[in-house]
Amino acid sequence: MSSVVLDNVTKVYPGDYLAVDKLSLRAEDGEFLVLLGPSGCGKSTLLRMIAGLEDITEGELWLDGQLANHVAPRDRDVAMVFQSGALYPHRTVRGNIAFPLEIAKADPQMVRDRVTELSKALHIDETLERRPGTLSGGQRQRVAMGRAIVRQPKLFLMDEPLSNLDAGMRTELRMEISALVRSLGITTIYVTHDQVEALTLADRIAILNRGVLQDVGTPAQIYNDPATAFVAAFLNSQQLNLLSASVHTPQNQFVLLDFGPHRLSIPWSDPRAYAISQHTGGQVLVGMRPDGLAPVPESYDGPAFYGRVRTLEYHGHEWMAYIECGVPAVPVPEPPDPREGRNGHHAASGGIGALMRRMFPQREEEPQEQEQVGQNVGNGVHRRADLTVRLGNRPVWRTGDAAKVGVDMSRLMIFTPDGARIDKPRR
Ligand SMILES: Nc1ncnc2c1ncn2[C@@H]1O[C@H](COP(=O)(O)OP(=O)(O)O)[C@@H](O)[C@H]1O
Ligand SMILES: [Mg+2]
Incomplete structure (x- = not known):
């Protein structure tokens, strides 16, 4: 041993x-x-x-x-x-x-x-x-x-x-x-x-x-x-839902995650509220696993997204639903590549990006991934996100239905735009 x-x-x-x-x-x-x-x-x-x-x-x-x-x-x-x-x-x-x-x-x-x-x-x-x-x-x-x-x-x-x-x-x-x-x-x-x-x-x-x-x-x-968001996405058998939200603290009453058409609020009594409120006025990424979301009736007044069912997928032991929710998809931010930032230790072929950074070394300091995420969100180059929702073994929705998706707030994961975890201390 x-x-x-x-x-x-x-x-x-x-x-x-x-x-x-x-x-x-x-x-x-x-x-x-x-x-x-x-x-x-x-x-x-x-x-x-x-x-x-x-x-x-x-x-x-x-x-x-x-x-x-x-x-x-x-x-x-x-x-x-x-x-x-x-x-x-x-x-x-x-x-x-x-x-x-x-x-x-x-x-x-x-x-x-x-x-x-x-x-x-x-x-x-x-x-x-x-x-x-x-x-x-x-x-x-x-x-x-x-x-x-x-x-x-x-x-x-x-x-x-x-x-x-x-x-x-x-x-x-x-x-x-x-x-x-x-x-x-x-x-x-x-x-x-x-x-x-x-x-x-x-x-x-x-x-x-x-x-x-x-x-x-x-x-x-x-x-x-x-x-990190990378770890969350890698350790997920289904697609990790990752949406961009802006952070507000209206009249200092609570913390609001604003997705545009949808909002989630976090009361000050929540131990995560303070860390998230530090990003007031800025953007965060909100990660939700498909099993942290569930269909809820129209009358439900807890935290929820709403949208339309684009597709249902049968996986044998469970159904998955893909809900169009009118928010742009955010690609999972890749952690920085040490090979590109290290003088004299570039990979032999690093593609155009690495070549450009070598020719214009001052660019090495820029957070590349953050820039990319910002672009994707800002100009809508990427298609609208579907929320992936795990339904269990009986689909309550049909394709085309209006759908209300309940959110288990305890399972939210909040990240900075470059993927570092905000709402939990690092191990
Ligand atoms: N003998 C070697 N010479 C040069 N590069 C290598 C050599 N072995 C592995 N690499 C490179 O190092 C990186 C890590 O390789 P490896 O440890 O085999 O990865 P993994 O096992 O996670 O797939 C890869 O990019 C690979 O191409
Ligand atoms: Mg190997």
Whole structure:
């Protein structure tokens, strides 16, 4: 068992490509930590630095209280499983799982016992004498996992181990990984771009974007109280509703969020009111998850939006409604890209925007994303927003109906125009 501490870790690949930017993160002894983020955000790079397969450019890695930047991979007592668990094709399943123990010259009887025990836990005990070529994808991944776990490493690193499997197998193996790793108490860092895997497996989730840590917390903390609009949108299986509102405090009576055709008010007694009122006269982004909205009768006099039902969508276990509400859609603000602001560390090809910023360096100081959001909202280039509303398993509306949408005020998330959370302190 082992703890992992990353302290201000940066990775710059040859060609001055900044892949991980001053990242600090800690995995506690025995913890199951999930690194979540879109493709290319630096997850594998981070994992490979922990394993010792990639140099750390700046910063410190501590394994079990020891500075490990320059410890050889084989001395880190770390096991790793990749997306496609590469197995030795000419060895049987038994031979594959036993391999790390045979290398370590373990007692043959002990090896037999361990392999048998582990293969039962992984439900591959029937396949022990077969070669990898005769196995299904799910079975091969189980063997790879068995081989990684067999010598009980201090640290278990998994890089999207389920992403090559079909949906049913993914769910099954997901549950088994969770049970197995927890029963062994091995500290695990698990990389995925799949939010369901992250939510279901993790003790804590760390969300990355463009090499920068965005948020870290338990699945419930990250889902219910995301630190930024990017995190809120990324951790949402349906579209996050994100609308722009101006903030007023009429006669200092209450805080008013003004969406144009719609308004929501927040009384001073609400603990969030003060933080939001600091933006009086300015714009904020209001985030609402589809399950924080619900159909209400015309007579309802609580907080609500109104509009017209554009489409209903059947998802099997639930219906979703898309309500035209006469407010422009706001794109999710992307967090700043450290690669574009860093002298000498531009990506090789950063597109026209990066080229312009390089030619006119004074522009680097401008908040690019904010500018973009402002434009989209101001000139109406983007189409009108639909509010996505979760209906449960019975649609109360039909396409074209006038619709009143009740708002669960406790589930609002208020952000600055560049996506930083206003109504909750940062973790
Ligand atoms: N060996 C390398 N040399 C240069 N750039 C790399 C190398 N490996 C990865 N990258 C780049 O670093 C970024 C992060 O990559 P990676 O860590 O593989 O992301 P993820 O695993 O989150 O998809 C990507 O833009 C990728 O193209
Ligand atoms: Mg990767």
